Amino acid sequence: MRPEVQTFIADGPLPDEDATEEELEGRDQQLRAIARPVTGEEAKALVACFGPDDCYGIGWSLLHLIETGPNPVLATDPGPDANEWHQRLYLRAVNGGLIP
Numbered sequence: 001m002r003p004e005v006q007t008f009i010a011d012g013p014l015p016d017e018d019a020t021e022e023e024l025e026g027r028d029q030q031l032r033a034i035a036r037p038v039t040g041e042e043a044k045a046l047v048a049c050f051g052p053d054d055c056y057g058i059g060w061s062l063l064h065l066i067e068t069g070p071n072p073v074l075a076t077d078p079g080p081d082a083n084e085w086h087q088r089l090y091l092r093a094v095n096g097g098l099i100p
Contacts, residue, residue: 004033005042014051014058028058036068043069050085059085063092072098 008030015023038046043066050059063085066073072093078086093099 001039001042001045002034004030004035005038005046008034009045009049013049014055014062016052017054017056019055024056024058027055028061031058031061031065034065036065038065038069040070040073043073047073047086047089050083052083063089067092071096075099 008027011027011030014027034042046062046066049062054060066089072090074086074090074093076090078090080087090099
């Protein structure tokens with residue numbers, strides 16, 4: 001796994017919308033430092049980095065980064081109690097015809 005991905009993952013899930021501007025900017029810069037496409041291993045590890053909301057659009061950037069890797073990352077339905085981002089990744093794979 002590349003160092004920039006490890007750094008992003010080490011900082012944990014994205015913060016919620018109550019985060020400071022510095023924190024949001026730092027996470028955004030970390031995410032932008034990751035060259036596309038990601039590997040399958042990186043994509044699966046990055047799935048754990050979604051936070052409770054869209055984090056002022058950073059959540060969407062993370063989703064699109066994950067989707068540059070081998071798809072589908074989530075091949076089984078994560079269930080109704082799963083994080084909304086996990087549900088979204090799964091449904092996008094279904095709607096894209098990657099999962100029956």
